[in-house]
Amino acid sequence: MSDSVRVSGDEAEVVLAELVTVEQAATLPKRREAFAALRTAVEDGQLDPDHVETLEPMLELALQTGRIRALHGPGGEQAALRLYRRLPSGTELRRTAVEVTEALAALQGRELETVSIDAVGPAAYSVSLSAGGLALTIRLDRQGARVASVAA
Numbered sequence: 001m002s003d004s005v006r007v008s009g010d011e012a013e014v015v016l017a018e019l020v021t022v023e024q025a026a027t028l029p030k031r032r033e034a035f036a037a038l039r040t041a042v043e044d045g046q047l048d049p050d051h052v053e054t055l056e057p058m059l060e061l062a063l064q065t066g067r068i069r070a071l072h073g074p075g076g077e078q079a080a081l082r083l084y085r086r087l088p089s090g091t092e093l094r095r096t097a098v099e100v101t102e103a104l105a106a107l108q109g110r111e112l113e114t115v116s117i118d119a120v121g122p123a124a125y126s127v128s129l130s131a132g133g134l135a136l137t138i139r140l141d142r143q144g145a146r147v148a149s150v151a152a
Helices: 009-025 029-044 049-064 067-086 088-105
Strands: 112-121 124-131 134-141 144-151
Touching: 009 029, 009 049, 009 067, 029 049, 049 067, 049 088, 067 088, 088 134, 088 144, 112 134
Parallel strands: none
Antiparallel strands: 112 124, 124 134, 134 144
C-alpha cells in the first residue's frame, strides 16, 4: 500500500480508546513503540503504511470479538467499520464480495435446483447452488467470500 489513509474524528476516537488498552498490554518494547507511533498518527489524522500494518490486526480483532460494539456502541462500531473498509484487508474483503455477487448474478432468473452448505473447517463453509444447469460454489471463511468453482 503506497497511499496514506485519513482517519476522521469519530474513527480516531474509537481507535485511540482501543489503543489505550492495547498499549498497556504490550510487553515488548518494539510493540509499545509501534502502538505509540500509531497513536500519534491517529491523533494527526493520517496513517502511513507502517501504521496501517499495526492497526489492521488490532481493529480486526476488536471488531470480530464485538469489543468495539460493546464498549463504543453501534455508532463506534460503524466508525471502526468505515475505517476498516479503507484499509487493505477491508478493501480486499469488499473486492471479493463484489466478485461473488457478480458470480451469483449468473444464477438470476434461473430456476433454483439445489442449495447446500458444508462446514469445511473452523469458521469455513462452502455454499453450493445449482440453477438452470449452472453450478456455483462459494467459500466463506475468515478471509472473506470467494468463488470456489463455476460449472455449466
